[in-house]
Amino acid sequence: xxxxxxxxxDALGDALLELAPRFPDMVVLDADVSSSTRTAAFGKAYPxxxxxxxxxEANMVDIAAGMATCGLRPVASTFAIFLxxxxxxxxxxxxxxxxxxxxxxxxxxxxxxxxxxxxxxxIADLAVVRAMPNMTVVVPADVxxxxxxxxxxxxxxxxxxxxxxxxxxxxLFEGSPPLEIGxxxxxxxxxDLTIAVCGVPTFMAIEAADRLAASGISVDLLEVSTxxxxxxxxxxxxxxxxxxxxxxxxxxxxxxxxxxVAETLGRLAPARxxxxxxxxxxxxxxxxxxxxxxxGISAEHIENRAKALVKEG
Amino acid sequence: xxxxxxxxxxxKNRSRKAAQLQYLxxxxxxxxxxxxxxxxxxxxxxxxxxxxxxxSLYFDAMNVKPEEPRWADxxxxxxxxxxxxCMLYTVLAWRGFLPVExxxxxxxxxxxxxxxxxxxxxxxxxxxxxxxxxxxxVAVGMALAARVLKKSYWTYVLVGEGDLNEGQTWEAIxxxxxxxxxxxxxxxxxxxxxxxxxxxEIMPLDPLPxxxxxxxWNVAPTxxxxxxxxxxxxxxxxxxxxxxxxxxxxxxxxxxxxxxxMEDNAYWHGSPIDAESYARGRPExxxxxAELEAKL
Numbered sequence: 001x002x003x004x005x006x007x008x009x010d011a012l013g014d015a016l017l018e019l020a021p022r023f024p025d026m027v028v029l030d031a032d033v034s035s036s037t038r039t040a041a042f043g044k045a046y047p048x049x050x051x052x053x054x055x056x057e058a059n060m061v062d063i064a065a066g067m068a069t070c071g072l073r074p075v076a077s078t079f080a081i082f083l084x085x086x087x088x089x090x091x092x093x094x095x096x097x098x099x100x101x102x103x104x105x106x107x108x109x110x111x112x113x114x115x116x117x118x119x120x121x122x123i124a125d126l127a128v129v130r131a132m133p134n135m136t137v138v139v140p141a142d143v144x145x146x147x148x149x150x151x152x153x154x155x156x157x158x159x160x161x162x163x164x165x166x167x168x169x170x171x172l173f174e175g176s177p178p179l180e181i182g183x184x185x186x187x188x189x190x191x192d193l194t195i196a197v198c199g200v201p202t203f204m205a206i207e208a209a210d211r212l213a214a215s216g217i218s219v220d221l222l223e224v225s226t227x228x229x230x231x232x233x234x235x236x237x238x239x240x241x242x243x244x245x246x247x248x249x250x251x252x253x254x255x256x257x258x259x260x261v262a263e264t265l266g267r268l269a270p271a272r273x274x275x276x277x278x279x280x281x282x283x284x285x286x287x288x289x290x291x292x293x294x295x296g297i298s299a300e301h302i303e304n305r306a307k308a309l310v311k312e313g
Numbered sequence: 314x315x316x317x318x319x320x321x322x323x324x325k326n327r328s329r330k331a332a333q334l335q336y337l338x339x340x341x342x343x344x345x346x347x348x349x350x351x352x353x354x355x356x357x358x359x360x361x362x363x364x365x366x367x368x369s370l371y372f373d374a375m376n377v378k379p380e381e382p383r384w385a386d387x388x389x390x391x392x393x394x395x396x397x398x399c400m401l402y403t404v405l406a407w408r409g410f411l412p413v414e415x416x417x418x419x420x421x422x423x424x425x426x427x428x429x430x431x432x433x434x435x436x437x438x439x440x441x442x443x444x445x446x447x448x449x450x451v452a453v454g455m456a457l458a459a460r461v462l463k464k465s466y467w468t469y470v471l472v473g474e475g476d477l478n479e480g481q482t483w484e485a486i487x488x489x490x491x492x493x494x495x496x497x498x499x500x501x502x503x504x505x506x507x508x509x510x511x512x513x514e515i516m517p518l519d520p521l522p523x524x525x526x527x528x529x530w531n532v533a534p535t536x537x538x539x540x541x542x543x544x545x546x547x548x549x550x551x552x553x554x555x556x557x558x559x560x561x562x563x564x565x566x567x568x569x570x571x572x573x574x575m576e577d578n579a580y581w582h583g584s585p586i587d588a589e590s591y592a593r594g595r596p597e598x599x600x601x602x603a604e605l606e607a608k609l
Contacts, residue, residue, distance in 0.1 A: 027461060049461060051492065059450045059484035066454020069432070069440065071385060071462060074454075090481075093444045094451065098432050 005168035011143035013038030031078040037107040061090040068100040080106035080122035110250030112166035118282040127255025137228040141202035144173040170203040184231040190218030197248040208302035236268035253277040334542040336605040338364040350586040358568040360400035369545040379409030382436040393448020394473035395429040410437030446479025456494030489559040490529035497559040504568040531557040539564025
């Protein structure tokens with residue numbers, strides 16, 4: 001059976017167009033990457049609601065802030081790494097401090113800008129935005145969740161960071177109940193080990209869980225689409241049952257999903273843990289899936305680490 | 314306070330109004346001096362520098378409703394030089410946004426009056442500021458929102474040298490010239506002294522009008538005296554006649570204005586006003602206030 005593949009950036013472009021009539025106050029800003037992030041189509045359809053500010057991320061975010069105070073619903077789009085690091089001060093000091101309803105469409109998350117190399121790969125963005133009060137952080141796992149996250153964010157009051165990916169990845173949630181911000185989606189029910197995953201690697205974790213089941217290890221598989229506020233109750237319930245937790249993310253193991261899960265469980269349900277993600281290093285250029293695999297993000301690696309975690313006791 | 318605020322707001326005679334606002338600015342300056350001394354924290358230099366500009370904006374130019382601080386059609390002010398917060402709070406209080414008595418709580422624990430302006434806590438503050446370099450971008454966004462929403466409010470942004478050191482301000486200046494939002498006005502409180510010393514030593518900005526013109530802004534041909542309300546009102550008249558956006562006006566000001574030994578001295582950017590300096594400085598401010606009162 002062939003799995004349908006689709007790119008989150010295309011889903012963003014489509015969703016903006018689809019939601020535009022329903023949200024007439026929505027405006028879109030981009031920083032000279034609109035053909036890459038796919039916001040250009042919105043700009044063509046709604047030129048009076050689209051603002052390309054050039055390569056000036058901090059300026060873009062503060063313009064969005066000003067607009068938000070006046071009743072507009074800005075969606076600020078550019079590559080995740082430049083958004084969070086070049087515009088980190090406006091995101092924190094203007095948007096989050098002011099609780100302003102700005103949506104960040106953080107494109108090219110993780111290693112998805114694979115050929116452009118480490119300079120363009122975003123492996124610290126989740127750590128940055130998680131540490132900002134008032135911010136909601138959503139990491140969709142497929143195109144279906146991208147559209148649902150955008151719609152849900154437009155119905156919320158404060159700032160929302162939505163992390164996106166560049167490349168086609170498997171469509172996982174067609175026909176499933178919609179993504180709910182703040183809620184974990186349970187994908188497999190098991191008792192030997194919890195795997196908590198977010199974003200693109202979700203499809204790998206599903207594959208690994210099914211292989212593990214075949215070898216007699218039952219996985220409680222949780223898709224943590226909202227890193228903040230995290231669904232602490234669902235996490236704690238699972239960890240209390242399995243006593244073993246493996247996190248999987250396309251991000252540094254410092255400060256992203258691993259951090260969020262460890263912080264939560266450290267208080268509520270301490271468990272033996274392991275973390276799959278980028279190990280405090282700069283990745284490199286290469287084919288996306290090969291690159292992920294080289295840096296330990298693959299179904300095979302998840303399966304092996306899960307087995308090791310179960311074996312440890 | 315020798316003036317009745319509603320009468321000041323209703324005053325139609327231009328020279329009488331200028332005299333009244335000149336008095337108000339000095340009165341607020343004295344109030345800020347007292348609060349900063351009493352609290353032992355805050356920024357005297359930049360607050361004093363902006364007194365006449367902020368008074369003229371809130372008591373002459375700006376259409377606001379203190380009883381409805383978030384009124385959608387109000388004119389906006391972004392105090393990009395957020396360290397002048399104590400002067401902004403003082404102006405907002407006397408304009409009716411918060412109790413004058415509350416000014417004493419400046420920078421106290423649990424106060425609504427934060428060290429730097431916080432839009433979530435203080436009525437009348439249109440944007441949280443403090444970190445420099447944000448204001449012009451934010452103002453561009455507000456002014457563009459007016460265009461999208463078909464509103465006609467004005468957006469003012471008050472900047473200082475520190476703001477103009479920040480790269481983001483120049484990104485914003487470029488983008489304003491691209492989008493040309495109507496009724497966007499940048500006022501430059503050009504006192505030429507920064508935290509660490511004279512701008513000429515720290516980061517020279519001149520020729521500032523030429524730079525702004527090169528960035529395609531409509532820059533006022535006159536550089537106004539930012540401590541003379543009459544000149545500030547002249548500048549507002551000029552602004553009202555413009556149709557090329559965005560507009561920038563440069564005002565010559567003095568950091569720490571009103572206390573001779575504090576003027577143009579970087580030390581008084583943010584140093585606490587100690588007892589001796591307070592005792593020496595206050596009579597100077599009082600004397601000027603008495604002169605202005607005599608002219609009412």
